[in-house]
Amino acid sequence: MKQLVSILIPAFNSERWVGNAIQSAIAQTWPRKELIVVDDGSTDQTFNIALAYSSAKVLVIKQNNRGASAARNHALSLAQGDYIQWLDADDLLAPEKIARQMEFAEPGHSTRILLSGSWGRFITRQELTRFQPDLLWGDLKPVEWLFRKIDGNLWMAIESWLVSRRLTEMAGAWDETLYRDNDGEYFSRVIVNSQQIRFIPEARCYCRRSNLGISHDLTLTDRKMESVFFSLLSQIQHLISMENSPRTRKACLKLLSRWSIFFYPERTDLLEQLHSIADALGGQLESPRLRAKYQWLTNIVSWSTAKKAQCVIPTLRSLLEQTLERYIR
DSSP, X not given: OOOOEEEEEEESSOTTTHHHHHHHHHTOSOSSEEEEEEEESOSSSHHHHHHTTOBTTXXXXXXXXXXXXXXXXXXHHHOXXXXXXXXXXXXXXOTTHHHHHHTTTSTTSOTTEEEEEEEEEESSOGGGOEEOOOTTSSOBOHHHHHHHHHHHTOOOOGGGOBEEHHHHHHHOOOOTTOOSSHHHXXXXXXXXXXXXXXEEEEEEEEEEOOSOOTTSSSSOOHHHHHHHHHHHHHHHHHHHHHOOSHHHHHHHHHHHHHHHHHHTTTTXXXXXXXXXXXXXXXXXXXXXOOOHHHHGGGGTSOHHHHHHHHHHHHHHHHHHXXXXXXXXX
């Protein structure tokens, strides 16, 4: 009998997208699958829309608002699958995504092999998705994957992964205290417990860029900054635990330098801790500086406002370019 795959969807106020996400899960060509949708206290029609898909293979439940990580943990506690597929409520899976990856998960393959795939971004039209390969798109040893991620400040969509039950249990639960980069922290635990990462380019997923969301920096709350700090520290610790070498320490120092501006001037206490971590790694951090093309803004606005512009303007430009491309095509 083929192995069961659990597709887990946390959803919050995603009435515009959740139906499409569920349909992409149901459309998976892999025959043995279950779908669990956890509505995290939505105030719109998300729950009712999801409930319309309820069936013997689609479980839809509601909880009080506790955050995406809590919704993921709730879904995971109910999952019966041999493999876990995470899917955010505004994203999509290609029909053969899971089937392509399960070709490398059938009996005879280690359950500690972590499966990844291609991912791209789109705004409204899936057919305009941009797939941009980077150094993480390949068959890699876990230490090499985490090194490349940290050294290049790279990212992998959570939908791109297919995780065995064994690796899921070894990694533990999602950290419900984290407000930002909870996926980076979580998957660093999955990776450190894996034996190998196998990349299947035909296994595609699509990530929607619908708005700025909480992951952007118009509002830098203490909770957001503390979450980023903890996630950075966790990923660095995992890499150093696997390989404590000049190249890994240099990569960690590079990551700290890139992110130090995120905490300044709002949280100098966290910045001081970054300096201590850099010292322990055998290096030092330079004072946070704006890129040259944003420094002039400090003549008319505060340094903090100029920093927010540096964080947000590239994203707004990318969204505008993709929107214009949508109409040009």
